[in-house]
Amino acid sequence: MVLKSRVTILVKASPQPSKSHRETVCCAGLDPNGNWKRLFPIRFRQLSDEQSFRRWSIVDFKYSAPKQDIRPESCRVHEESITVKGYVRDRDRKAGLVYPAIKASEIEAASQGHSLTVIKPYNVSLKHRRRSIAELEDARTAFEKQARQASMFDKDLDFIEPCPFEFKMSFKDGDDKRREKLCGDWETQAAFFNFRIQHGEAAALKHLEDTYCDKYFRTGLIFALGNMASRPQTWQLLGIFPLPEPKQQSFF
Numbered sequence: 658m659v660l661k662s663r664v665t666i667l668v669k670a671s672p673q674p675s676k677s678h679r680e681t682v683c684c685a686g687l688d689p690n691g692n693w694k695r696l697f698p699i700r701f702r703q704l705s706d707e708q709s710f711r712r713w714s715i716v717d718f719k720y721s722a723p724k725q726d727i728r729p730e731s732c733r734v735h736e737e738s739i740t741v742k743g744y745v746r747d748r749d750r751k752a753g754l755v756y757p758a759i760k761a762s763e764i765e766a767a768s769q770g771h772s773l774t775v776i777k778p779y780n781v782s783l784k785h786r787r788r789s790i791a792e793l794e795d796a797r798t799a800f801e802k803q804a805r806q807a808s809m810f811d812k813d814l815d816f817i818e819p820c821p822f823e824f825k826m827s828f829k830d831g832d833d834k835r836r837e838k839l840c841g842d843w844e845t846q847a848a849f850f851n852f853r854i855q856h857g858e859a860a861a862l863k864h865l866e867d868t869y870c871d872k873y874f875r876t877g878l879i880f881a882l883g884n885m886a887s888r889p890q891t892w893q894l895l896g897i898f899p900l901p902e903p904k905q906q907s908f909f
Contacts, residue, residue, distance in 0.1 A: 712844070
């Protein structure tokens with residue numbers, strides 16, 4: 658059965674090589690009723706310019722129930738049906754969508770049967786680990802292999818340079834529990850590379866730390882979390898963004 662949905666995108670994870678679908682990106686958003694939808698598989702860099710979306714884009718799509726992924730929010734997207742309908746710019750409109758979906762923690766979300774959630778963290782710190790030469794070579798090989806397997810109908814893609822660092826966020830959630838999550842947010846890696854070009858590696862790392870742990874936190878830091886289909890007990894950090902509380906909270 659083919660279904661239709663509309664979501665406001667909140668999550669765009671970093672590209673991952675896939676045996677079944679080539680290079681894919683896990684995306685997720687909230688529909689107009691505040692229900693999560695996980696869009697997969699999205700071959701994001703194969704999308705046309707008209708289909709390409711970002712956080713806060715309003716996207717229509719058709720989907721079918723996935724055969725193997727039993728998570729209730731998961732949608733097997735018909736990639737050709739993706740249509741960008743607009744973009745949410747108003748801050749209070751963004752907050753009115755996101756804040757009602759906030760849970761104290763992934764534990765609360767899981768207890769309610771969810772595999773995606775947003776939380777407000779505090780006592781936040783950014784950690785980074787330099788990836789080994791072997792790790793980087795394995796990542797390069799995986800992406801190169803995917804590129805060689807592209808069909809004649811696929812676009813030629815620029816090579817993805819793996820990020821030399823693995824980023825983790827350490828924080829306390831609404832249950833007052835200290836957590837540490839691997840960061841899979843595509844924007845984090847892009848910000849690192851962009852800042853490094855002009856200011857160098859050390860400055861890029863400091864920029865991320867200042868942005869997330871100070872600037873975003875003072876504004877109203879939001880984490881988007883999601884679990885893994887193969888290991889539902891393992892939750893990852895999929896999105897990081899600032900969003901002040903709405904001026905009017907009548908939706909509570």
